[in-house]
Amino acid sequence: MKKTIIITGGLGHIGSYLIENFLRKKNNLHLIIIDNLQSQRYSSLFNLKLKGNKFSFYDLDLTKDSISDVVKNANLLIHLAAITDAENSVGKESLYKKNNLNCTKEVIKFCKKYNVPFIFPSSTSVYGKMKHNEILFEDNQKILYPQSPYARIKLKEEELIKQNFEDIRSIIIRLGTIVGKSKGMRFHTAVNKFCYQACMNKEITVWKSAYNQVRPYATLNDFYRIIDFFIKNEKYINNQTYNLVTKNLTVKQIIDIIKIKKKINLKFVNSKIMNQLSYKVSNKKISNLGFRPIYNIKSEIFETLKTFKFQNKIR
Template sequence: MKTILVTGGCGFIGSHFIREFLKKHPDFKLVNLDKLTYAGNLDNLKDFSGHKNYKFIKGDIADPKSVAKVFQSFRPDFVINFAAESHVDRSIHGFGGDFINTNIYGVFNLLENANKFGLEKFVQVSTDEVYGSLDLNSSKKFTEETRYQPRSIYSASKASGDFLANSYFSTWGLPVTVTHCSNNYGTHQYPEKLIPYFTLRAMTNNPLPLYGDGKNVRDWIYVLDHCRALELVLLKGKAGEVYNIGADNELSNIDLAKKILDILGKPHSLISFIKDRPGHDRCYAIDASKIKRELGWKVKYRFDQMLEETINWYVGNPEWTKKVQKKTGVFNPHMDL
């Protein structure tokens, strides 16, 4: 039986990945190493806590001793690294050190141990934000050849993690693959992120704060489409390669806010404009033709349907939200209303 070390598996995407992978691959053991920051939630995988092929370890990827112990104990055949500080606003508002620690030094610790013990594949889960920002209304999309131009502490720290990962491939031949995905949405996402945040605010008739003119564009992908792409990259992706993942679904924040309000039957007058985020990237759009061509991945989920299902999940699971809020406090203290 092969072992996969999943880091950050109690977060939004990692928990979906673990659930889907365990359901499909009974011949793999998954070890989830997670620090349980404010964004990590054991409840996201409550139904799998006693699963015979699943083991949770509380630990910090930025702590060399914890990481070494996990490698010694489990000798993973694969690593997929989701663990990260992931919210741009927090990187702007005083938590930059956490981003450097986890997204750079943590990645280094994982790579050092992977190189020492050897493995079949190391997947570094990264973001399209490392490419910087596109001009609004340009027809350009980010390809795997696009130059890195990160513009926030979050994206700069993720870019550094990617460079480190690639350097272990060039220097030692460690089988590393890096992925760049666009904005994910789905259930169990910590409600600082736009879709759950706006949904919860609209449900309670609170204004939806939109940065700047609201015309910034994001390219949305349903979380399970991302997870299937990562499964393919982990099992079939080529070492030393980079794969972009996106669903060709670009939408401005204001149009997304209107869709959320329409689904909830709330008035558009709840939209309120606030001072723009410093260095706010204007537009992201991903060209995912390489992963489609080389690994046979394709988009399965339709945006309008899954957006509605996602919103209905937050409406139907107030206990999940209440519990998270009790543990972590205000969801997005940085949006200045």
Template sequence: MESTRTLIIGLGQLGCQLINDVDKHSVEKFDLVCALDDDKSKKKVADTFGFIDFGSTNELETKVEELKIDYVILAITNASARFLNDIIYRCLKLEVKTRYVTDEHAKIDEFEYFNTPITKKNLKNLKEFKLSENDLDEKEGAVLVTGGAGYIGNHLVRDLLNDGYEVIVLDSFIFGNSALSDLRDDPRLKLINGSIENIRDVFNSVENVRYVIALAAIVGDPACSLDAKNTMIINYESTKILVEACNYYGVEKLVFASSCSVYGASLEGSYLDEESTLNPVSLYARTRIFSEKYILDNAINFSPSILRLSTVFGFSKRMRFDLVVNLFTVKAIVDKSIEIFGGNQWRPFVHCKDVAKAFKTVALADENIVRGQIYNVGDESLNFTIDQVGDLLKTILPQTSIKSTGDIDDPRNYKVKFNKIKNDLGFKTDYDLESGIKEMIQEIYKNKSLENYQDQIYSNLLTFKEFNLKN
């Protein structure tokens, strides 16, 4: 019987038990070539068992290539989930057969699907799947955008199409699909009317795509407060479905939309970065934190990145007037007055087109730079207090009267740094607050229907309230 050149990661109690099992009981012939362990003292254990090579987990790729390894067995019980998943991810990228051994299923001859990552490629030998070589080829350049007909999504879809990518949009179209109406005849665009909470919709959408950009969610504190159970299903449980689909099909990257609202009511008073303490004050922010953690803890067959978005503003074909800058702008035009609650709260702002640009930048960036990273999206020059936003509007539209009240209806208060995305990826925003407001003013003057800012279609809260009533 031809032997299988095997590398074992972990020479603790479980690893040693496994090696003894291989030597004494395995029906398959394993050639134990190399052991990896980050504890250098385990070199003595490796020598005792007769391994011809020993190293640290950082050497995984080198050892697999140099020693022509066929099989990697992971036998570590005391490491974090992210560390273990990182090892599994690297093994899958090497396209080497991989098994992770647990205390529950520690014997090498046990049914292998207890301990093998469940991916499409790993199931290729099962007769029921009948996978052709084409099914297992490298992914084409298609990009899936969940929520692609939304406020940010329609900008992103345009950017990707303009760059020559095929784009698949998975959207429930609760807000309609007019934001993409001018693109419907583009043969590179496929629209799927479905839901991120539907397993079949998600798996059908993820199959054969290279990149997944996850925008779809119930966005905003008021809308998320309508139905807590529904919010958890859409904003968190659906994330689990998406992660499973990305792992199964082995997409190249998943870029996920989170929010700077995870910083909440800042206790630090200074500028916050990606390492700062999280202090969420709403269910919406908590679902972003839950989803961030789940993605980073469970990504074994794709590269994950998280984008924490500043408070978004600016004109979009799927317009929103439930965002502070947008609401202030339209009220200054229509009512010639705005009301400010509190006013001293700090917020970082970012234009919706710049957000689309950030998602595209991260999706197309070098995986070695962005894998497992969290990025704040915005610019330090766009940190404003609510009072300062009102003052700027009055400068642009002098007829605006401002009524201020000491009552604070939103306790969030934070200033944010954006050095990381700038230094890692060279990302810069194109819009400042003034240029974004002026663009909105022009669009509102051109399209009088936008003056009806209280219409349901412009509000996530009102639209989801109506949707919940119908369902």
């Protein structure tokens, strides 16, 4: 029997990587992909190789439509649907709140009613302040100071999930900024934006306040691996919160990796998000379950740079 997995927001940067990679191996899965295409990533559905798996796509807006209109039974739901541009969320808190919080409400309602476990990718941006060289762990409530509307709403979504712990089975994964290429990738996250700017011979715009600050990054491959891990170890879907970081790095270290392949021209700009602070997050809790991230940020960045090799020769 095929396992049914629902992926909301499945056409986006992360979702398109998951669907392509889950479908191209003999996993015996039926993927139910839901997306309202507000991000216009139609291309995520192109040329999917199935290897005996199956997928269905539904164009639904989770702020208005019910998941149960298209499916009532599933082994797992991965909830990726959200408006995601953190920097642009400044001044648009009510839009992000209306969309992202209501999507999560619909997911909780569905998962509660039909007893479907789910995974929610939160963000390490829910952490905000840290003392010098402090490493952040998941279960300390005193270190949560999100700095953007996007991150504040992520924290509200987490709280909503936690309020329902008695009636649901879920995992919250606080994910570092994603690095890696996918069919539905977006370019407003730091690393992808830098790669694009470098390949197009544009100035690389770096937030002045962020250059030497340490931030957590996670590869698409590690996120895929952790989902695969929870599919194979369902007993661990037990209402815990985990950080997932492939490596904590400074923006300068990221730029130095790009520099190996491309000549770059740096321009420092002011960030709309105030109080940009350094933070490192720990993987200790997820490591205790037996999951280890694979450190391959450099090769993921090189792969992203190759995407634009038509434009400029890569050394």
